[in-house]
Structure formats: structure tokens, C-alpha cells
Amino acid sequence: QVQLVESGGGPVQAGGSLTLSCAASGIDSTWYGMGWFRQVPGKEREEREFVACSIWNGDRTTYADSVKGRFTISKDNAKKILYLQMHSLKPEDTATYYCALGNPGAGQDPRNYQHWGQGTQVTVSS
Secondary structure, three states: OOEEEEEOOEEEEOOOOEEEEEEEEOOOOOOOEEEEEEEOOOOOHHHOEEEEEEEOOOOOEEEOOOOOOOEEEEEEOOOOEEEEEEOOOOHHHOEEEEEEEEOOOOOOOHHHEEEEOOOEEEEEEO
């Protein structure tokens, strides 16, 4: 059974940094697409905002324009952990952040991801 467990969220002041982690278990290969999404209150799961994605066994990465240059997605293949380094955080980055696993071409659409973590809250104060 695939499990994704996020950690690393919390309160932070604007301009600060956080690193989120997503530990994956129950996967039998590394041929997956991995993504980070965020959700604010009032939005449905299908409306989760794309943040960044990568391919588990490749180097291709894609970022939302709103986080480009500030966030970095990376992974530890051996430990099966996905990371999201967040710098220069802004109040508008406040959300619950989710990691997700799908097919390699899952891309930016949350509907293409089959497995989700429970989320970790990031709150950025001004």
C-alpha cells in the first residue's frame, strides 16, 4: 500500500524559509511522477494549486510561476523522500501543502495523481 507522509510545515515570517519532506513507502519502483500542491480553505481537492513536480528517476522539474526562483523540488532516491525547499516566503504562500504520486507524465493537473499525503500546514505571517 502506497503511503506518503509530509512533514516540515509550520509558522514562519515573511521572507523566511521552510523545507517540506515527503516520505514515500509501499512503492515498488521509482518510475513515478511526484508533485507538490497546495490548498487553501474553501477550495476542493480538485482545485489544489500546482506548486512543483518532478520525475522520481529523472531530473526534469516544473514550477508554478508563482514560486519559480523561490522554491526547489528535490528528492533522495535511496530514501524515497521528496523535498520542497521554500525561500522568500510570502503570506500568499500560506496553505496546506500536499505531496502526490502519479504517472511520470502527471504534470500540473492534480487529477492525474493517484496517491496523496495527509498535508502539512504552512502559515506565513507578514
